Amino acid sequence: xxxxxxxxxxxxxxxxxxxxxxxxxxxxxxxxxxxxxxxxxxxxxxxxxxxxxxxxxxxxxxxxxxxxxxxxxxxxxxxxxxxxxxxxxxxxxxxxxxxxxxxxxxxxxxxxxxxxxxxxxxxxxxxxxxxxxxxxxxxxxxxxxxxxxxxxxxxxxxxxxxxxxxxxxxxxxxxxxxxxxxxxxxxxxxxxxxxxxxxxxxxxxxxxxxxxxxxxxxxxxxxxxxxxxxxxxxxxxxxxxxxxxxxxxxxxxxxxxxxxxxxxxxxxxxxxxxxxxxxxxxxxxxxxxxxxxxxxxxxxxxxxxxxxxxxxxxxxxxxxxxxxxxxxxxxxxxxxxxxxxxxxxxxxxxxxxxxxxxxxxxxxxxxxxxxxxxxxxxxxxxxxxxxxxxxx
Amino acid sequence: xxxxxxxxxxxxxxxxxxxxxxxxxxxxxxxxxxxxxxxxxxxxxxxxxxxxxxxxxxxxxxxxxxxxxxxxxxxxxxxxxxxxxxxxxxxxxxxxxxxxxxxxxxxxxxxxxxxxxxxxxxxxxxxxxxxxxxxxxxxxxxx
Ligand SMILES: [Zn+2]
Numbered sequence: 001x002x003x004x005x006x007x008x009x010x011x012x013x014x015x016x017x018x019x020x021x022x023x024x025x026x027x028x029x030x031x032x033x034x035x036x037x038x039x040x041x042x043x044x045x046x047x048x049x050x051x052x053x054x055x056x057x058x059x060x061x062x063x064x065x066x067x068x069x070x071x072x073x074x075x076x077x078x079x080x081x082x083x084x085x086x087x088x089x090x091x092x093x094x095x096x097x098x099x100x101x102x103x104x105x106x107x108x109x110x111x112x113x114x115x116x117x118x119x120x121x122x123x124x125x126x127x128x129x130x131x132x133x134x135x136x137x138x139x140x141x142x143x144x145x146x147x148x149x150x151x152x153x154x155x156x157x158x159x160x161x162x163x164x165x166x167x168x169x170x171x172x173x174x175x176x177x178x179x180x181x182x183x184x185x186x187x188x189x190x191x192x193x194x195x196x197x198x199x200x201x202x203x204x205x206x207x208x209x210x211x212x213x214x215x216x217x218x219x220x221x222x223x224x225x226x227x228x229x230x231x232x233x234x235x236x237x238x239x240x241x242x243x244x245x246x247x248x249x250x251x252x253x254x255x256x257x258x259x260x261x262x263x264x265x266x267x268x269x270x271x272x273x274x275x276x277x278x279x280x281x282x283x284x285x286x287x288x289x290x291x292x293x294x295x296x297x298x299x300x301x302x303x304x305x306x307x308x309x310x311x312x313x314x315x316x317x318x319x320x321x322x323x324x325x326x327x328x329x330x331x332x333x334x335x336x337x338x339x340x341x342x343x344x345x346x347x348x349x350x351x352x353x354x355x356x357x358x359x360x361x362x363x364x365x366x367x368x369x370x371x372x373x374x375x376x377x378x379x380x381x382x383x384x385x386x387x388x389x390x391x392x
Numbered sequence: 393x394x395x396x397x398x399x400x401x402x403x404x405x406x407x408x409x410x411x412x413x414x415x416x417x418x419x420x421x422x423x424x425x426x427x428x429x430x431x432x433x434x435x436x437x438x439x440x441x442x443x444x445x446x447x448x449x450x451x452x453x454x455x456x457x458x459x460x461x462x463x464x465x466x467x468x469x470x471x472x473x474x475x476x477x478x479x480x481x482x483x484x485x486x487x488x489x490x491x492x493x494x495x496x497x498x499x500x501x502x503x504x505x506x507x508x509x510x511x512x513x514x515x516x517x518x519x520x521x522x523x524x525x526x527x528x529x530x531x532x533x534x535x
Contacts (some may be wrong), residue, residue, distance in 0.1 A: 126470065128404060133470060134431070138403050138518070138529050139494055140463065140471030145482055148461030156459070156507035201462035201479075201502065246439050251484070254407075255419075255430040255493040258486045 001100040003223035005233035006390065008037025009353040014183040014214035014340040017114070022052065023066045025215035026112035029346075030071060033108065037219035038229045041071050044219075045104040048095035050087035050111030050345035051080040063345070067110055085292065086241075087111060088216070088348020089271075089378040089386025093239045095220050105225040112215030113343035131253030138254070144208055147295040148200035150264070154301060155202065162202055164315040166193040168296035169206050169338055171318060175325060176335020178365040181350075183212050184339050207296045212341030216349035218356070234356050237279035237373070237389040242270035244383030252383065265305060267385030268292075272306045272377055275387035279373075283308045287371040288330040288358055290351040292379050293337045302377070303329065330368045333358060348386060351376035359392045400526030403472070403518050407431050408530045409450070415515045416450035417493065417530055423447055428491045451493075453513035455485040455532060460497060460505050472519040472527065485511055485532050498533040510535035 010032025012025045034041060049064025058066055064078035079098075083090035088111040095109035125133055135141060154160045170190055177185045188206060196205040226233045244250075248266035249259035263269075276283070286308060293299045300314040308329060309317060317323055323331040334340070334354040337347065355374035357363050376388045402408065407430075408417050419430035424444020427436055433446055466477040473480070481497040483505075497505070498516050511532040518529040 134404065135494065136467070137470045137472065138407065139482065139496060140467045140473065140480070141482055141494060142463070142467045142471070145461045145463050149459040149482070149484055152461060153459035153507065198462070198464045201464055246437060249492065251492055251494050253431075255491050257427060258490050258492050 002102055004096050004099045004220055004236040005223055005226045006218050006236060006352065006356050007221040007226050007229060007233070008033040008035070008039070008219035009356040010034070010036055010217050011181050011350060011353050012112070012215040013181045014212045014343060014350070017213045020213075022063075022112045022114045022213070022215070023070045025114070025213060026063070026067045026110055026217070027070050029112060029215035029217040030067060030108055030110055033217040033219050037221070039106060039219060042074055044074070044076060044106050044108050046077045046079070046098050046107045048079045048081060048091040048098065048107060048109045050091040050348065051082045052087075052113050052345045053082070063112065064110070083384040083386075084381030085294075085342065085344045085347060086378040086380025086384035086386050087345040088350070089376070089388065090241055090348070090380075090384065092218070092348055092352060092388060093241045093386060095218075096236050096239045099220050099222050105222045107220045108217060109220060109349060110215070110217040111346040111349045113345050114213040115211035115343060117211070135254055144200040144203060144295075147208060147297055148203050150301070151202050151295065151297040154297060158312045158315070160300065160315055162194060163190060164300070164318070165202070165207055165296045166190050166204070167318050168293075168299045169193045171323060172293070172332060172336050172338040175333050175366045176339025179335045179339065182335045182339040183341050203295060203297075209294050209337035210341045212343045214340065214343035214346045214350065216346045216353050218349060218352050232360070232392065234359050235391050237281065237391045238275040238387070240271045240274040240278065240387045242267050242274065242385045244385070245270070265302070265379060265385070267383050268302065268377055268379045268387070269305050269385075271385040271387035272375065275375070275389050279389040279391070281373055281389055285373055286329070286375050288325075288333055288355070288368045288374045290332055290334060290336070290354050290374070290376040292347065292377060293332060294342065296338070299323070299331055299336070303331065325366050325368045333363065333366045333368055348376070348378040351378070352388060352390070355388070355390045359390055400517055400528040401524050403527040403529045408515060410515060411450065414453050415513050415530070416452050417513065419449050419451055419491070420446040421449040428489050430491055430493060449489075451487050451489045451491055454535070455487045455493070455511050455513065457505060457507060457509050457511050457532075458484040458486050458492060459507060460484070460502065462502050472521075474519045481505075483511070483532055496529070496531045498531040500534055
């Protein structure tokens with residue numbers, strides 16, 4: 001396998017863009033990534049696209065085909081990858097393989113989304129054989145309640161308080177306000193977070209991410225090809241994909257088996273461990289993390305589950321400012337999903353854009369000082385987990 | 393039927409039953425590795441299963457509460473509820489048979505719930521349906 005670098009990265013800002021198509025959002029993101037890389041569209045040899053089931057001109061998740069047609073039908077191969085909210089990370093992994101294998105020298109990876117209003121609904125199929133339909137019909141448990149279960153369990157196990165959760169949201173907006181691509185750029189006090197409506201007790205509105213529109217893209221190149229363009233490449237040290245392990249304790253339908261031990265989110269843990277191992281990076285070597293914070297809970301739980309910090313240590317770290325860009329383990333210096341909202345298929349690529357900018361030292365007031373190694377992670381419907389390590 | 397049965401109709405057939413010993417969830421168990429499934433399953437998904445057949449099994453009523461959440465806003469379809477909406481409590485319950493089951497929690501003040509507390513299976517009203525009358529589903533309440 002050959003060394004692969006992120007040669008260019010580009011984003012469309014996150015928000016609600018009623019008058020713009022998802023293809024138009026992707027055009028802006030890809031154009032920005034190409035300009036950043038210093039290459040022309042006609043030089044691109046293949047496209048890996050995080051495929052949306054919510055939007056896109058052709059429907060059927062042919063997001064990559066829409067992008068290619070819009071930018072100019074050069075006849076390049078397109079890979080449309082579907083993995084729920086992990087699709088961006090998944091497409092990135094395929095794009096990296098296309099270059100690492102020697103099949104292509106220049107590959108664009110893109111994800112873009114325009115989401116319907118309200119919280120994401122995962123099914124829509126009226127079929128009693130569909131576990132999601134059965135669950136909603138018989139019990140009624142929308143997504144935020146799922147996060148509330150996890151948050152409540154943490155409160156019982158670790159003594160986490162509602163103020164501990166709120167502190168994560170406060171910190172997210174403290175850094176996210178400096179990100180011009182973020183949708184919500186306003187600071188909140190702890191009291192304001194706690195006064196926001198309870199969506200699914202114990203979680204408040206400001207502690208979960210809403211849905212957004214957005215697009216992000218990267219240009220991947222072989223290290224050799226990249227030498228023509230830059231002397232300071234951002235290296236893809238690892239890109240891992242995993243699925244959930246049987247019986248990891250989170251029911252995906254009406255029930256699961258009771259697990260032997262604490263093994264929640266096994267798909268994320270496995271992807272992260274594999275990525276760190278492949279990159280030859282220890283937990284203490286990671287300079288910053290972009291993780292999937294659909295809710296504040298994940299920012300406390302994930303670093304512990306991945307061995308980056310000791311179990312039960314996260315609340316203290318947030319309180320002490322150790323997860324700020326200037327802290328011991330900066331988490332989501334972009335502002336994360338809490339400040340962006342979730343444009344599902346684009347999320348994995350927005351994380352890569354942030355890591356790239358951080359490793360280049362381009363982030364101004366939210367810059368992690370002397371960042372050398374960054375970790376990104378996504379988690380998607382169906383038990384999909386991805387992780388990426390970038391280094392300079 | 394027991395005191396919680398109101399003569400209603402199961403929201404979906406084949407998921408639960410009122411037996412001589414009380415309410416039970418209807419599922420399967422693998423003869424090869426013992427893995428329990430709810431609802432009924434036709435194949436075993438355990439990656440280390442030596443191979444077996446899936447046999448009918450009934451689960452409950454005793455369980456312990458793993459976690460809970462309050463559904464503070466009206467859920468989107470196909471979830472069902474009576475108007476006007478009032479928030480309900482959801483639970484993840486670990487059954488003695490090794491199943492972690494999702495359910496509504498009934499007669500429970502959320503402030504008094506604790507992880508590990510004993511709960512017990514009941515068949516209880518979900519909502520009134522214009523054509524089918526009272527719909528029943530499986531729920532748990534503090535034991
Ligand atoms: Zn088995």
